[in-house]
Amino acid sequence: MLECSGTGNMRITIIGTGYVGLVTGLCFCELGHEVVCIDVLREKVKAIQAGRAPLYEEGLQELLDKHLSNGRFHASLDYDEVLRTDITFLCVGTPSRADGSMDLSYLEIATRSLAEVLARKKGYHVVVVKSTVTPSITDKFVAPLLASCSGKKLPKEIGVAANPEFLREGSAVSDFMHPDRIVIGASDARTGNMVKMLYQSFKCPILEVSPTTAEMIKMASNVALATRISMINEIGNVCKELNIDVRQVAEGIGLDERIGKAFLNAGAGFGGSCFPKDVKGLLALADQMGIKPLLMKAVLDVNEIQPLRMIDLLEEHLGLDGKTIAVLGLAFKPDTDDVRESRSIAVVRSLLNKGAKVRAHDPKGMENFSKLFPNIEYAKSAKECVKNAHAVLIMTAWPEYSEEKLYGAKLVIDGRGVVKTKNYEGICW
Numbered sequence: 283m284l285e286c287s288g289t290g291n292m293r294i295t296i297i298g299t300g301y302v303g304l305v306t307g308l309c310f311c312e313l314g315h316e317v318v319c320i321d322v323l324r325e326k327v328k329a330i331q332a333g334r335a336p337l338y339e340e341g342l343q344e345l346l347d348k349h350l351s352n353g354r355f356h357a358s359l360d361y362d363e364v365l366r367t368d369i370t371f372l373c374v375g376t377p378s379r380a381d382g383s384m385d386l387s388y389l390e391i392a393t394r395s396l397a398e399v400l401a402r403k404k405g406y407h408v409v410v411v412k413s414t415v416t417p418s419i420t421d422k423f424v425a426p427l428l429a430s431c432s433g434k435k436l437p438k439e440i441g442v443a444a445n446p447e448f449l450r451e452g453s454a455v456s457d458f459m460h461p462d463r464i465v466i467g468a469s470d471a472r473t474g475n476m477v478k479m480l481y482q483s484f485k486c487p488i489l490e491v492s493p494t495t496a497e498m499i500k501m502a503s504n505v506a507l508a509t510r511i512s513m514i515n516e517i518g519n520v521c522k523e524l525n526i527d528v529r530q531v532a533e534g535i536g537l538d539e540r541i542g543k544a545f546l547n548a549g550a551g552f553g554g555s556c557f558p559k560d561v562k563g564l565l566a567l568a569d570q571m572g573i574k575p576l577l578m579k580a581v582l583d584v585n586e587i588q589p590l591r592m593i594d595l596l597e598e599h600l601g602l603d604g605k606t607i608a609v610l611g612l613a614f615k616p617d618t619d620d621v622r623e624s625r626s627i628a629v630v631r632s633l634l635n636k637g638a639k640v641r642a643h644d645p646k647g648m649e650n651f652s653k654l655f656p657n658i659e660y661a662k663s664a665k666e667c668v669k670n671a672h673a674v675l676i677m678t679a680w681p682e683y684s685e686e687k688l689y690g691a692k693l694v695i696d697g698r699g700v701v702k703t704k705n706y707e708g709i710c711w
């Protein structure tokens with residue numbers, strides 16, 4: 283029934299070679315499959331072909347070296363590569379539009395390009411939506427588009443499934459290889475079985491649901507995590523007024539088994555390409571349906587205000603006009619170079635608006651941040667960043683920012699709880 287390679291493993295196409303696509307592709311190689319990753323960015327594909335991972339994730343470069351040299355993996359600009367594979371994962375971005383709804387234009391273009399090639403393919407093919415999408419996009423948008431642009435019959439000739447990804451940037455390879463669960467939303471049993479075969483070596487629960495339910499599980503998971511962060515941040519803001527250290531409170535509430543310890547770190551708010559856009563996406567969908575979701579809106583509101591507390595706290599100590607402020611941490615979290623929706627963006631913008639001079643540092647995120655703020659100063663090291671600054675804002679919990687001696691007697695406003703210094707103010711403690 284399946285068209286498999288000689289080793290009995292599957293031949294996989296990944297469309298969209300970003301954080302999810304490249305990690306997924308290389309991890310499938312690690313599981314024994316053959317993978318081609320397709321992207322439209324020539325530079326990205328060239329870098330991968332030359333053996334350079336175009337993004338930072340622990341262990342990714344090693345996987346790339348290994349699977350380029352054993353021939354299981356390659357990258358390409360050419361969609362015709364799909365013809366030599368059995369299954370294709372769509373991993374393109376699904377960013378927010380201005381109104382918060384999901385922009386499906388990358389998914390649409392990728393699906394059309396894929397369908398045009400599938401029109402020429404002999405035999406069965408499975409298409410899996412791994413991008414995060416609002417419920418019903420796989421059934422009501424991707425599947426009909428594939429059918430109309432390929433002229434093929436679904437599900438007889440093309441099977442369609444949603445298989446959302448739960449990896450976290452910063453630990454993406456490890457998360458992919460050791461997931462809490464796999465969620466497969468297939469339109470029919472044959473498709474579901476084919477997707478399931480890919481994950482047969484995993485010991486975690488595999489949940490088989492409808493595509494729409496799979497999509498909702500992904501979005502609801504991100505809403506749940508974002509809600510916890512905004513909840514503890516709001517509690518933290520109250521704690522600070524009462525001279526209570528919210529970190530002790532988090533420890534105390536986390537010991538309740540019904541609550542648990544994870545995701546109770548108060549701080550400057552959540553960023554990244556997923557939580558903000560997924561909460562906005564579900565909120566926009568609910569709005570369209572005439573539901574007025576109060577909680578999701580509040581989660582986002584708290585998160586918009588939270589990083590600006592850093593500025594408020596700073597201004598309680600000094601006027602900002604003409605001052606040099608060191609901003610430590612630009613990536614939205616440690617162990618990644620991703621600055622999308624980083625809370626540092628709002629902080630840097632506000633500092634500049636108030637006439638401050640910004641000197642910034644991040645071990646991995648400076649190149650990406652400099653595309654957003656080309657005119658601020660970037661320091662080669664945390665030490666150089668802090669030197670001669672009037673105050674320091676810690677925005678990302680990189681371990682190297684936890685050295686107390688880095689700061690001397692300088693005013694430090696800590697948005698992530700990484701250090702305790704002589705002249706210190708914590709965001710929620």
Ligand code: NAD
Nearest residue numbers: 298299300301302321322374375376388392413414447451
């Ligand atoms: P990304 O921006 O890092 O990568 C997307 C890639 O798709 C880019 O390289 C882009 O050039 C490529 N692309 C765009 N149009 C294309 C086309 N027509 N053909 C081929 N390639 C094309 O995005 P990402 O962070 O990997 O996220 C991808 C999806 O996965 C999103 O829906 C996101 O919400 C979801 N997701 C992301 C994470 C994460 O931590 N980043 C985790 C889980 C799920």
